[in-house]
Amino acid sequence: MRFHTRKWVKPEDLNPNGTLFGGQLLAWIDEEAALYTIIQLENSKIVTKYISEINFMSSAKQGDIVEIGMEVVKFGRSSITMKCEARNKMTRETILTVDNIIMVNLGKNGKPSPHGKTKVEFVKDRLS
Template sequence: MKFQTRKWVKPEDLNPNGTLFGGKLLAWIDEEVALYSIIQLENYRVVTKHMSEINFRSSAEQGDIIEIGMEVIKFGNTSITLKCEVRNIMTRATIITIDSITMVCLDVNGKPFQHGKTEVSAMG
């Protein structure tokens, strides 16, 4: 798994319990997976189709630095499927895992588009 992105947990990222708000973390993940997919598929028109079960395993607190890791599981005709893990960069404790996130490549009309990719490029 490639850990490319780091986020610093700030006060505005916290829930009423003083830990990282899960919705904020999912937004960070969705953005990172979208950016990664855009680069891999060489198309700016990529949307989230599906996320499998989301497993919150531990929390993060203000001041923690987390890192988002992704790995390509497979390329479909119009899609790319990845798995994701987020962990605390200092303790290496896993915060969340998502076994499958499917992103779909679209054409200019918003319809699924065959991207022709079959393997991870060095750009990713």
């Protein structure tokens, strides 16, 4: 799994227990999934269709650095399915895993549209 994003846990990210609020982490994950999909499908018009069961395993506290990793599971006709892991860079513990995040490619009419992609592409390969 490739870890693309790091987030610094700040006071505004904490819950009443003084640990990272799960909803904040899920917002970061949804944003990362969207950015990853936009880059892979080369289309900024995408939406989150589905996020499977979320398995919280540990937490993070103020000052910790959280890494978010995404890996493509499969390409559908108009979708991309990924799995995700968030880990605490300071403690080296996995914070959570998500087995399936489905993002859908939209056409100009706002409806699901085929994207024609079948494998992960890296930007550096598109530039050659």
